[in-house]
Amino acid sequence: xxxxxxxxxxxxxxxxxxxxxxxxxxxxxxxxxxxxxxxxxxxxxxxxxxxxxxxxxxxxxxxxxxxxxxxxxxxxxxxxxxxxxxxxxxxxxxxxxxxxxxxxxxxxxxxxxxxxxxxxxxxxxxxxxxxxxxxxxxxxxxxxxxxxxxxxxxxxxxxxxxxxxxxxxxxxxxxxxxxxxxxxxxxxxxxxxxxxxxxxxxxxxxxxxxxxxxxxxxxxxxxxxxxxxxxxxxxxxxxxxxxxxxxxxxx
Amino acid sequence: xxxxxxxxxxxxxxxxxxxxxxxxxxxxxxxxxxxxxxxxxxxxxxxxxxxxxxxxxxxxxxxxxxxxxxxxxxxxxxxxxxxxxxxxxxxxxxxxxxxxxxxxxxxxxxxxxxxxxxxxxxxxxxxxxxxxxxxxxxxxxxxxxxxxxxxxxxxxxxxxxxxxxxxxxxxxxxxxxxxxxxxxxxxxxxxxxxxxxxxxxxxxxxxxxxxxxxxxxxxxxxxxxxxxxxxxxxxxxxxxxxxxxxxxxxx
Numbered sequence: 001x002x003x004x005x006x007x008x009x010x011x012x013x014x015x016x017x018x019x020x021x022x023x024x025x026x027x028x029x030x031x032x033x034x035x036x037x038x039x040x041x042x043x044x045x046x047x048x049x050x051x052x053x054x055x056x057x058x059x060x061x062x063x064x065x066x067x068x069x070x071x072x073x074x075x076x077x078x079x080x081x082x083x084x085x086x087x088x089x090x091x092x093x094x095x096x097x098x099x100x101x102x103x104x105x106x107x108x109x110x111x112x113x114x115x116x117x118x119x120x121x122x123x124x125x126x127x128x129x130x131x132x133x134x135x136x137x138x139x140x141x142x143x144x145x146x147x148x149x150x151x152x153x154x155x156x157x158x159x160x161x162x163x164x165x166x167x168x169x170x171x172x173x174x175x176x177x178x179x180x181x182x183x184x185x186x187x188x189x190x191x192x193x194x195x196x197x198x199x200x201x202x203x204x205x206x207x208x209x210x211x212x213x214x215x216x217x218x219x220x221x222x223x224x225x226x227x228x229x230x231x232x233x234x235x236x237x238x239x240x241x242x243x244x245x246x247x248x249x250x251x
Numbered sequence: 252x253x254x255x256x257x258x259x260x261x262x263x264x265x266x267x268x269x270x271x272x273x274x275x276x277x278x279x280x281x282x283x284x285x286x287x288x289x290x291x292x293x294x295x296x297x298x299x300x301x302x303x304x305x306x307x308x309x310x311x312x313x314x315x316x317x318x319x320x321x322x323x324x325x326x327x328x329x330x331x332x333x334x335x336x337x338x339x340x341x342x343x344x345x346x347x348x349x350x351x352x353x354x355x356x357x358x359x360x361x362x363x364x365x366x367x368x369x370x371x372x373x374x375x376x377x378x379x380x381x382x383x384x385x386x387x388x389x390x391x392x393x394x395x396x397x398x399x400x401x402x403x404x405x406x407x408x409x410x411x412x413x414x415x416x417x418x419x420x421x422x423x424x425x426x427x428x429x430x431x432x433x434x435x436x437x438x439x440x441x442x443x444x445x446x447x448x449x450x451x452x453x454x455x456x457x458x459x460x461x462x463x464x465x466x467x468x469x470x471x472x473x474x475x476x477x478x479x480x481x482x483x484x485x486x487x488x489x490x491x492x493x494x495x496x497x498x499x500x501x502x
Contacts, residue, residue, distance in 0.1 A: 002258075002259035002261075002463050002470060003256060003257065003258050003259065003463070004256070004257040004459070004462055004463050005254060005255070005256050005257075006254065006255040006256075006257075006459070006477075007253075007254050008253035008254065010253075094498045094499065095498075096498050097496060097498065099498065101498060108414075109413070109414035117443060117446075118439050118443055118445055118448065119439045119440065119441065119443070120441070120443075121441045121443075122441055122442060122443055158448075158450070161412065161451075161492075162360070162413060162492070162497060162498065162499035162500075163359075163360035163491070163492050163497060163499065163500065164421070164451060164454065164490050164491065164492055165431060165449065165451065165489070165490055165491065165492050166430075166431045166432075166449045166450055166451030166452075166454070166490065167448070167449065167450055167451060168419070168450070168451050168454050168455050168458070169455065170415070179417075180416060180417045181417075183465075183466045183467070186466075186467065188369050188370045188466075188467055188468050189370065189467065189468050189469070190370065190371070190372045190373055191373060192368060192369055192370070192371075192372075192373055194369055194466060194467075195368075197369065197409075197418070197466045198416065198417045198418065199409070199417055199418055199419070199461060199466065200412075200415060200416065200417030200418060200419050201417075201462060203415065203417070203419050203458070204419050204420065204458035204459060204461055204462050205462065207419070207454070207455035207458040207459065208255070208257070208455060208458065208459035208462065210450060210455055211255055211452060211455050211456065211459065211478050212253050212254070212255050212478075214434075215434045215437075215439075215445060215448045215450065216434070216437065216439055216440065216445075217439050217440055218440070219253060226257075227462050227463075238416070239415050239416055239417065240414070240415065240416065241412075241413070241414050241415055241416050245348060246413060246414060247345045247346075247347055247348065247350065247352060247413065248345065248413035248414065248499055249413075249414065
């Protein structure tokens with residue numbers, strides 16, 4: 001019988017710039033008395049990775065540009081926050097209704113370039129890690145070194161969606177497994193060959209993790225056991241739809 | 252320690268028009284020797300609900316309209332399939348690159364109006380249930396009648412996303428719990444009041460279920476245990492972003 005378990009990691013403690021997230025995770029996991037098995041996947045909220053990598057910005061130190069001031073006026077948003085968002089962005093995709101949707105330097109399309117005010121301390125914002133795939137790889141390597149088992153690692157963030165309310169957590173960084181599961185060429189029970197069936201399993205795993213993490217920062221890491229991963233190096237870039245195949249990027 | 256489990260339901264057997272999905276689920280679940288607890292959620296692939304409700308179309312019986320023929324030519328898609336898609340749609344949102352994104356009569360924005368060729372038999376397509384919330388309620392009521400426990404129920408489907416590759420499963424029908432978890436007004440550990448934090452937990456639960464279901468139709472139902480549901484009637488309509496708040500519907 002197929003069964004998948006999502007286990008919250010507690011007692012990680014406050015993360016500070018320079019900390020090794022891989023070591024913190026492994027130590028907290030061991031204290032929890034859990035084993036680590038081949039195929040296990042750690043999902044890590046990007047916030048603690050950003051903290052460890054020093055990707056916090058003190059808003060009082062930012063001078064908004066003329067462009068940020070103008071957009072701030074148009075949208076009714078804080079120009080200082082907008083300045084940080086613009087610096088994290090490759091381009092603006094859409095603005096309106098107090099919302100700014102951009103493409104980040106990584107290629108993610110999301111609100112506010114992933115710049116986030118929650119769970120970082122008043123007056124500060126967290127940026128996404130500069131290279132979340134590399135962050136995931138480093139966590140994977142450190143845990144492998146300490147435990148002898150190489151888990152999959154996902155760095156997650158909460159993204160909104162155009163036509164649906166509420167955020168779902170998705171993968172901004174991946175290491176150690178294939179983020180897309182490709183069923184194309186496989187036949188169903190009736191002999192119909194599945195043509196359009198590629199599942200974004202890394203995003204579904206991040207979403208499953210969020211259900212245990214919540215939003216208050218108390219459970220920033222979960223372990224998922226029992227999902228049949230496909231081995232591979234893995235990268236969150238595999239989840240980015242190329243612009244040429246996208247119907248909602250250029251207007 | 253927080254822990255959530257996703258358990259596949261096997262041996263449901265072939266579903267036919269007129270079957271009670273609630274009864275089939277309860278019988279298969281009992282055969283599997285599992286208990287049912289308050290707060291458990293059954294996630295049901297819409298395909299078996301569509302079958303039970305007779306929402307299959309034999310393509311040989313469909314005559315494409317002039318509009319379907321024209322769009323078929325423009326997109327390089329089967330005009331018969333397009334005719335079915337147009338009948339299921341309130342309007343077209345975007346077309347191009349062999350893809351048609353529509354708003355269904357329910358208000359879902361998705362490719363092909365949810366019309367699906369897989370896991371239904373060659374020459375047939377499955378439509379979404381006419382009222383997936385009502386389908387979910389009926390399943391919930393039947394299971395409650397048979398078991399004495401009222402589970403949450405989600406009807407799921409696989410939807411694509413504009414900027415990311417691969418599908419994730421989302422909730423098209425909901426019964427017995429709140430599909431959005433609202434953290435607004437709650438404060439984080441630093442005293443920052445969460446302002447934009449509403450999680451689409453029903454969609455994340457559907458995605459978690461997909462990781463155990465797969466795409467070949469062998470595991471069309473899973474049970475999720477250990478997620479802290481918020482009680483409520485629940486409706487997948489709560490997940491629809493109103494058009495007035497949407498930046499990607501009108502161009």
